[in-house]
Amino acid sequence: MWSPTIRSTSFRNLLSNSLKLRFRSVSSLSQLFCSDHSDSSSDENSTNSFCNPFEKLDKFTVTETLHKFRREPRVALSLISQLKQSGFKHDVVTYMAIVRLLCDYGMDMKLYYMFMDVIQNPNSEVFDFEISDLLAALLEEIKVSGSKSLLKAVNVLVKVYASVGRFDEAIDTLFEIKRGGLVLSTRSCNYLMNQLINRDKLDMFESVYRQLKRKGLIPNVYTYGIVIKGLCRKGCLEEAFDVFRQMEEAGMEPNSFTYGTYIDGLCSNGKPDSGFQLLKILQGSNVQVNVYAYTSIIRRFVKELKLEEAETVLLDMKNANIAPDVACYRALIQGYCQKRDLFKALDLLEEMESSGVKTNCVILSAIMQCLCRLGMLDEAVCEFSRYMEAGYFLDEISFNIAIDAYCKLGKMDEALQLLQKMEGKKMIPDVKHHTTLINGYFRKREPWNAYWVFEEMNENGLTPDVITYNVLAGGFSRFGRFEETLGALNHMREHGLESTSVTESLVIEGLCKGGKVEEAELYFDGLEQKNLDHYAALMNGYCEAKDTKKAYELWSSKPGLVNKMASCLKLLSCLCEENETKNASSLFKELDASNNGSCKTMYSQLISLYYRVGEMSKARSIFDRMIKEGLTPDTVTYTMMLDGYCRMKSLKKASYIFKDMTDRGIKPDIVTYTVLLHGGGRRADVMEISNEIKVTGLTPDVYCYTVMIDKHCRSENLRDAVNLFNEMIDKGLQPNVVTYTVLVSGFCSMGYLEEAQTLVEEMPSKGIQPNVRTMIALKTIKPNKMRFRR
Numbered sequence: 001m002w003s004p005t006i007r008s009t010s011f012r013n014l015l016s017n018s019l020k021l022r023f024r025s026v027s028s029l030s031q032l033f034c035s036d037h038s039d040s041s042s043d044e045n046s047t048n049s050f051c052n053p054f055e056k057l058d059k060f061t062v063t064e065t066l067h068k069f070r071r072e073p074r075v076a077l078s079l080i081s082q083l084k085q086s087g088f089k090h091d092v093v094t095y096m097a098i099v100r101l102l103c104d105y106g107m108d109m110k111l112y113y114m115f116m117d118v119i120q121n122p123n124s125e126v127f128d129f130e131i132s133d134l135l136a137a138l139l140e141e142i143k144v145s146g147s148k149s150l151l152k153a154v155n156v157l158v159k160v161y162a163s164v165g166r167f168d169e170a171i172d173t174l175f176e177i178k179r180g181g182l183v184l185s186t187r188s189c190n191y192l193m194n195q196l197i198n199r200d201k202l203d204m205f206e207s208v209y210r211q212l213k214r215k216g217l218i219p220n221v222y223t224y225g226i227v228i229k230g231l232c233r234k235g236c237l238e239e240a241f242d243v244f245r246q247m248e249e250a251g252m253e254p255n256s257f258t259y260g261t262y263i264d265g266l267c268s269n270g271k272p273d274s275g276f277q278l279l280k281i282l283q284g285s286n287v288q289v290n291v292y293a294y295t296s297i298i299r300r301f302v303k304e305l306k307l308e309e310a311e312t313v314l315l316d317m318k319n320a321n322i323a324p325d326v327a328c329y330r331a332l333i334q335g336y337c338q339k340r341d342l343f344k345a346l347d348l349l350e351e352m353e354s355s356g357v358k359t360n361c362v363i364l365s366a367i368m369q370c371l372c373r374l375g376m377l378d379e380a381v382c383e384f385s386r387y388m389e390a391g392y393f394l395d396e397i398s399f400n401i402a403i404d405a406y407c408k409l410g411k412m413d414e415a416l417q418l419l420q421k422m423e424g425k426k427m428i429p430d431v432k433h434h435t436t437l438i439n440g441y442f443r444k445r446e447p448w449n450a451y452w453v454f455e456e457m458n459e460n461g462l463t464p465d466v467i468t469y470n471v472l473a474g475g476f477s478r479f480g481r482f483e484e485t486l487g488a489l490n491h492m493r494e495h496g497l498e499s500t501s502v503t504e505s506l507v508i509e510g511l512c513k514g515g516k517v518e519e520a521e522l523y524f525d526g527l528e529q530k531n532l533d534h535y536a537a538l539m540n541g542y543c544e545a546k547d548t549k550k551a552y553e554l555w556s557s558k559p560g561l562v563n564k565m566a567s568c569l570k571l572l573s574c575l576c577e578e579n580e581t582k583n584a585s586s587l588f589k590e591l592d593a594s595n596n597g598s599c600k601t602m603y604s605q606l607i608s609l610y611y612r613v614g615e616m617s618k619a620r621s622i623f624d625r626m627i628k629e630g631l632t633p634d635t636v637t638y639t640m641m642l643d644g645y646c647r648m649k650s651l652k653k654a655s656y657i658f659k660d661m662t663d664r665g666i667k668p669d670i671v672t673y674t675v676l677l678h679g680g681g682r683r684a685d686v687m688e689i690s691n692e693i694k695v696t697g698l699t700p701d702v703y704c705y706t707v708m709i710d711k712h713c714r715s716e717n718l719r720d721a722v723n724l725f726n727e728m729i730d731k732g733l734q735p736n737v738v739t740y741t742v743l744v745s746g747f748c749s750m751g752y753l754e755e756a757q758t759l760v761e762e763m764p765s766k767g768i769q770p771n772v773r774t775m776i777a778l779k780t781i782k783p784n785k786m787r788f789r790r
Helices: 009-013 024-033 042-047 058-067 072-087 092-106 108-120 131-145 148-163 167-179 185-197 202-214 221-234 237-249 256-268 272-284 291-303 307-319 328-339 343-356 361-373 378-389 396-408 410-426 430-443 447-459 466-478 482-494 501-513 517-525 530-545 550-555 559-562 565-577 581-596 601-613 616-630 635-647 653-663 670-679 683-696 702-715 718-730 735-748 754-767 772-777
Strands: none
Touching: 042 108, 042 565, 058 072, 058 092, 072 092, 072 754, 092 108, 092 131, 092 148, 108 148, 131 148, 131 167, 148 167, 148 185, 167 185, 185 202, 185 221, 185 396, 202 221, 221 237, 221 256, 237 256, 237 635, 256 272, 256 430, 272 291, 272 307, 291 307, 291 328, 291 396, 291 466, 307 328, 328 343, 328 361, 343 361, 343 735, 361 378, 361 396, 378 396, 396 410, 396 430, 430 447, 430 466, 447 466, 466 482, 466 501, 482 501, 501 530, 501 559, 517 530, 530 550, 530 559, 530 565, 550 559, 550 565, 550 581, 559 565, 559 581, 565 581, 601 616, 601 635, 616 635, 635 653, 635 670, 653 670, 670 683, 670 702, 702 718, 735 754, 735 772
16 A cells, blocks of 8 residues: 655755755645645644645646656656555546656656556556557657657557557557557567567467568568567477578578577477587578577587587587576586586586686576485585575575475474574575475474474465375375374365375375375275376385285286386385295286386386495395396496495405306496496506406596596505506596596695695696695695585
């Protein structure tokens, strides 16, 4: 609500010189509108010293006053503001007076918001006119006076209509301009068409473009670019390319905007290679291409997980002396984070920052999320704290990732403190943050605290969503709290939300995990409509309850379950663990038949699952079962088994697996040898594996060389380490910050501090910035300040 605070003219004398101009309109209004009271008695004036200038204000006086202040914009703007605060009721005449002033002052944005106010509040008490009447008055005055500034107001009106999605009115306004014998504004037409495209009104966009051309629209280079954008959105790439011919016929030269738009269209339609090819042609023709075109290609390659191709584009960009912006780096860093290649993501982050491009919360969140996915939760919260201490802006998503990491670490007090810090930074924790806390308390086996957060959330006016109820119902069910689970589902329905298949599946599986198999069956039987997800959940539940007999019977009775691969793999794993050979073989054959002989892949996926969570005994059980079924594991599967055992320091088991691999004729690749190098402890092992790599003709990559250098440094064999470092450079491989740090650490441990210092000083010239671990190696900072960054 507006709250006017108008004072009498006597207050003017108390103002300082700096405030006089600000309140001049108020004083002038008092002089103008209080004059009617001059005939009153002096006694009356003395008892009523306050005069409200808007009390008996008529529209004629407002119009005249605005006209008087046409050369004093600050005073006029103040008056306009006071009129709004007082609730003065405008008609077309008074509003036109305001429009004239704003047009004369060139205040397009103020005009924009004034029109927006009228359009969005047509029934407001302060507007005693229809917008159509205002438009008619504008066009009539333009026709009579030929005012170009007022024509600008009509074009602003078109933009306002387009902004709020009222396209019919925007089009009608343009046609009214043409009917009035006026020239269409190319800029306004462009804005309208762009808004149509952004709102996916593609057919309407094409129709409007054709009509506007018939009405006399003169396209400019941006018009053609917008047309290309719309046609590409429709997937009409040939028609979009034909626009360049139309430009040529019109004698117009395409610019970086039009080319960039077409390249982006190619990428959006899954043709980044064609986009990059066109970009190279343009470069060869000395045609200027902007950053947007490169970013579009990089983004698309990243989306397709073709990260090497995306990096090639980035390199080409640098060679063309076009500085990559934060959007280019962000796409690549997010791609490598998605691929869980943390080191590469961090290298790109360092490269970006060293080139003067400032990072943002989106990139930092991607790094933190990657750390969490890799199980590096402590490092994730450590980085979050470091970013915050360094003054980086971290948004609500960043905070939620950190809160989730603390929850998974069981540090609920720290998670709650972050919620409080958000409030201190003027951020409002939303449903997602509270849901993360609820899930955290369930993880910590504190369902009472989970419910306390849920209650707090409701008391704070936050409305739980389906995901919140899923977490709540799933959490209670996992603790075997059947009544609380049903209570959460009832609460969900009472608040207008229906449980989904995901909700019901979580409850079924959760109850089984909580030892309430009978309750899970009861809930399952009570479902009115059952789908395969429900059956798969019950089968998973039986597996969790170690009742493989019931799980297998359910699978046998429901043929469609063969398509629920994750559940089938879980059942297969349980059958293998409990040595139920007959049922395991039957399940295996059925899966093999339904998946066209791809059970080898399924076994590999199961091994990969157990390898990632460190369950090597279970991985070995599936591995042995796979061989027993007559399937030969591939190089990737053998390498996972080797890496798992090497991480456990079970070198004898690793040696057995490697021997079995070579006996079966499976050739190790460079990753396999790198795993062996990393797991081997003795210098003799390293030398033997290094020689074997040379014999096989494999080419070590940067990571392999780095591991070998590290092993030689640890065994105090610096000569071989330096030789390997030089060898990798000779082969055209660029050592990264990890390689340098390993060698620096080796020099320092042997007392060669000058050589280490020289190596660190060389790094920037190679485009590599020393990081915290490098400086730790030089002993310039204390070990307790060590970060995870490498």
